[in-house]
Amino acid sequence: MTVAPNEADRDALQYQRMRDVAEQLQDSVPGKLEITLEGIVHDMMSPGGPHELTAARISRRLEKVMPEGLLAHTGTPDVEDIARGVLRHPDVMVIAEKDMEVEGPFDPRSLLVAIEVVSRSNPDNDWVGKMRDYPLLGIPVYAVFDPRMGEGAVLSDIHPTASGPRYATRKDFVYGEDVAISDWTISTENLPRYA
Template sequence: MRAPAGLHELTALRLRKRLEKAMPEELAAHTGTPDVEDVPQGIMRHPDIMVIAEADMEGQGSFDPRALIAAVEVVSQSNPDNDWVSKLRDYPLLGVPVYAIFDPRTGTGAVLSEIHATPDGPRYAIRKDFVYGEDVTIGEWTISTDGLPLYA
């Protein structure tokens, strides 16, 4: 049996491949470095997958978070609040228009979009929940969630 960290990486790999198959060639479902950072906000994040135009990857230093088309996170078994609470707060503050969360603990997830102002700061207005096995739309691209591993 694989460790949850291996299943986390396998989920990210499968999602990256499915996204890249659906997207135009000039876009990438990037899983490497660097981070995305908003210096004035004092926020730095490293999404599991960043949907970004290859042209926006040029240059040195952190990516501008407003260049991201979407951030995709695979929930960590050891720290689920990081994805469901902290990043859910930070990504709209950073201006990331779409945030997709895949949770191998439960075989569920959510895609959040449409940033709007609230008294507590920018938040996502639309949330579409899904269960593994359904197709899910991230931005303009629909991918299958069939065969994504679960933490057992």
């Protein structure tokens, strides 16, 4: 008698293999590794000064206007949904302090907002892949800041579509304007651009 794994078990096994590979490689390759429905994504370049400065300024500006108990976190760990086979690392995560009191990756459903600063080396990861994955993970608001062009977008209102959950509302902005991210408004003045 042959017992074949069902599709869910096969998917879980495949995800665990990708997770193991990503963990083994992470320290030996530049940049960061994430896991999507299509496989492992490698953002080849480590974030540089303008990228990191943008994330830091966004974080600081948000924390000035958010209530006590919420953080605009720029560190680790990742967010992971094992059942969906997705591991991501937002540049800035708005999350309650109490939801950070866990071992291992954060539950993506605990994030109030995921913010990405577009990578110079792989912009489609932020504009396409994460725009698909974040509503799938249940993250209610996704903000994208693009230092290449000095513009961005805030996406919200997850709704079902034939190809999976998507954001229904998109509000574009250009650097220099105030931008509303969830319940908070921050300035985009003096955010660095890529040269």
